[in-house]
Amino acid sequence: GAGVSQSPSNKVTEKGKDVELRCDPISGHTALYWYRQSLGQGLEFLIYFQGNSAPDKSGLPSDRFSAERTGGSVSTLTIQRTQQEDSAVYLCASSLWGYEQYFGPGTRLTVT
Amino acid sequence: QKEVEQDPGPLSVPEGAIVSLNCTYSNSAFQYFMWYRQYSRKGPELLMYTYSSGNKEDGRFTAQVDKSSKYISLFIRDSQPSDSATYLCAMSSMEYGNKLVFGAGTILRVKS
Numbered sequence: 001g002a003g004v005s006q007s008p009s010n011k012v013t014e015k016g017k018d019v020e021l022r023c024d025p026i027s028g029h030t031a032l033y034w035y036r037q038s039l040g041q042g043l044e045f046l047i048y049f050q051g052n053s054a055p056d057k058s059g060l061p062s063d064r065f066s067a068e069r070t071g072g073s074v075s076t077l078t079i080q081r082t083q084q085e086d087s088a089v090y091l092c093a094s095s096l097w098g099y100e101q102y103f104g105p106g107t108r109l110t111v112t
Numbered sequence: 113q114k115e116v117e118q119d120p121g122p123l124s125v126p127e128g129a130i131v132s133l134n135c136t137y138s139n140s141a142f143q144y145f146m147w148y149r150q151y152s153r154k155g156p157e158l159l160m161y162t163y164s165s166g167n168k169e170d171g172r173f174t175a176q177v178d179k180s181s182k183y184i185s186l187f188i189r190d191s192q193p194s195d196s197a198t199y200l201c202a203m204s205s206m207e208y209g210n211k212l213v214f215g216a217g218t219i220l221r222v223k224s
Contacts, residue, residue, distance in 0.1 A: 044214075
């Protein structure tokens with residue numbers, strides 16, 4: 001079956017611009033996660049959705065970061081006023097239940 | 113000190129060798145343990161999932177968890193050049209909700 005998909009695969013943006021990253025989870029998976037992977041920091045949790053609600057936003061690094069999920073399916077991660085330190089690979093994962101999480105290919109964000 | 117420690121390598125082995133990859137952790141509450149494989153510019157792929165202590169085998173892969181030592185291992189038998197990738201350990205517990213805490217990843221190179 002289809003896995004987790006993410007778009008765009010690559011995004012180059014200028015400092016100060018807003019970006020939106022999209023995630024399509026595996027069909028039927030109720031849980032959705034966003035992680036960030038950068039050199040020196042490894043893979044870091046950002047936010048977790050169960051259905052359309054986000055019971056855990058503890059990993060969002062600042063209020064410039066927000067995410068939503070609609071219809072219990074697609075999720076969008078938005079970064080406002082991007083900074084160079086936001087450059088990273090943003091990974092989305094989904095699961096049917098908590099711990100077996102399946103990852104998408106990621107969006108590589110470069111802020112110039 | 114990081115919650116999960118993993119030697120970044122690179123670990124270089126000849127084809128056919130047995131590979132041992134390891135992680136140590138500090139939080140004794142961790143109960144769920146995962147190994148992911150990540151090829152360059154791809155998302156992490158779930159290889160093995162283990163709950164609590166013990167061994168789990170899947171083909172050429174064996175995962176071991178020793179909770180008393182706070183140490184987990186992934187063994188790869190008859191290693192192949194296609195096993196060349198970064199291997200990430202991840203773990204979680206009820207107190208972490210559903211988020212995974214990752215090691216930094218070990219780069220493995222299998223030479224033909």
